[in-house]
Every structure is written in structure tokens, then in C-alpha cells.
Amino acid sequence: MSHQNTSDMIEAYLKKILEESEMIEIRRAEMADLFNCVPSQINYVINTRFTVQRGYTVESKRGGGGYIRIEKVQVSNYHQFLEQVNQLFDQILSEKDAIAIIQKLYEEGILSKREGNLLLVTISKVVLGKSVKEENMRANIMHGILERLSYEL
Structure with a gap:
């Protein structure tokens, strides 16, 4: 069995969802609970592995109803x-x-x-x-x- 670190598992999980859908919305706290990590680790993964250079756009809204939206950049042109x-x-x-x-x-x-x-x-x-x-x-x-x-x- 391979030993993936938590950041790799979070990235793989999000990419798997993005294979099925062009856009996902997540809640930082819920993701942190799912992976038994601190919410800042979710931020780290999103900020370093879901960048424009890698073909993603990220939008976030803070607050009670806050979310993080990750979307694959569509390359048609x-x-x-x-x-x-x-x-x-x-x-x-x-x-x-x-x-x-x-x-x-x-x-x-x-x-x-x-x-x-x-x-x-x-x-x-x-x-x-x-x-x-x-x-x-x-x-x-x-x-x-x-x-x-x-x-x-």
C-alpha cells in the first residue's frame, strides 16, 4: 500500500470529483473533518495544487455560508x-x-x-x-x- 500524505489524498479526492463534474463547491470545515486535518491544510492544497497554471480557477466566499468553488478551465480556444x-x-x-x-x-x-x-x-x-x-x-x-x-x- 502506498503512503500518501494528507495533502496528496485531498488533491486526489478533489480531482476525482472534478473528473465527473467541471465545477465543485466545498466547505473548508467539512473537508477538514473528512480528512481529519486542520482547515488551513485544505487552503494549502487548493492554493498550491489548483492554480491557473494547472488549469483551475478558484473562487471563495468567507463567512457562515462560505464555500470554495473549484472549476476546471475550459480550453476551447x-x-x-x-x-x-x-x-x-x-x-x-x-x-x-x-x-x-x-x-x-x-x-x-x-x-x-x-x-x-x-x-x-x-x-x-x-x-x-x-x-x-x-x-x-x-x-x-x-x-x-x-x-x-x-x-x-
Whole structure:
């Protein structure tokens, strides 16, 4: 039996529901009770694993009738999608966010597995080094990739 941490189990649970429905609404306290964790752990999972870069939009309402709504981003127009992703970052891009973007491009069929793997190497810390300019170089590379892809589709 594999040993998943609580965050992985919460993510898997939410993604399973999202496979059946394009949008879900959850209550933080109810989710925390279900997974026997603190409500802030639910926030952590949603804030780190259900981002626009990964293809989700999140809306929340606080208070007594509060909820967290998670929705899959519908990618019907690749050009528009690529422009939106390109506007998510400006001068710098972390390796983690770049990986999430490349993963989403692969999931949407914009990149093949081979192309995705080549891009992952291109934007990695190993290739770019651990310099101050690393995140600037990564952002420039990713902007160029997204622009080029939007013209080819």
C-alpha cells in the first residue's frame, strides 16, 4: 500500500470529483473533518495544487455560508488560452510554475510528451544554473515558447 500524505489524498479526492463534474463547491470545515486535518491544510492544497497554471480557477466566499468553488478551465480556444497563460507572469518565473505550465500544455494536447520533456530540461535549474538571473531567463524562454505556440495553432 502506498503512503500518501494528507495533502496528496485531498488533491486526489478533489480531482476525482472534478473528473465527473467541471465545477465543485466545498466547505473548508467539512473537508477538514473528512480528512481529519486542520482547515488551513485544505487552503494549502487548493492554493498550491489548483492554480491557473494547472488549469483551475478558484473562487471563495468567507463567512457562515462560505464555500470554495473549484472549476476546471475550459480550453476551447488554444490561442486565447496561451495568451492568458503568457500574461500570468512577467519578468520572472519559478521552475515550479514553469513545470506546471508545461504539464498543462501537455495535458491539453498542445505539446507532445517528447516536446514537454525537452522543455522541462530547457527550463530546469540544472541547465539555467542557480544564478540571480535564472528566473528572468526562464520567464523569457517561456514567453517565447507561448508566443510561438500561439502562432502555430
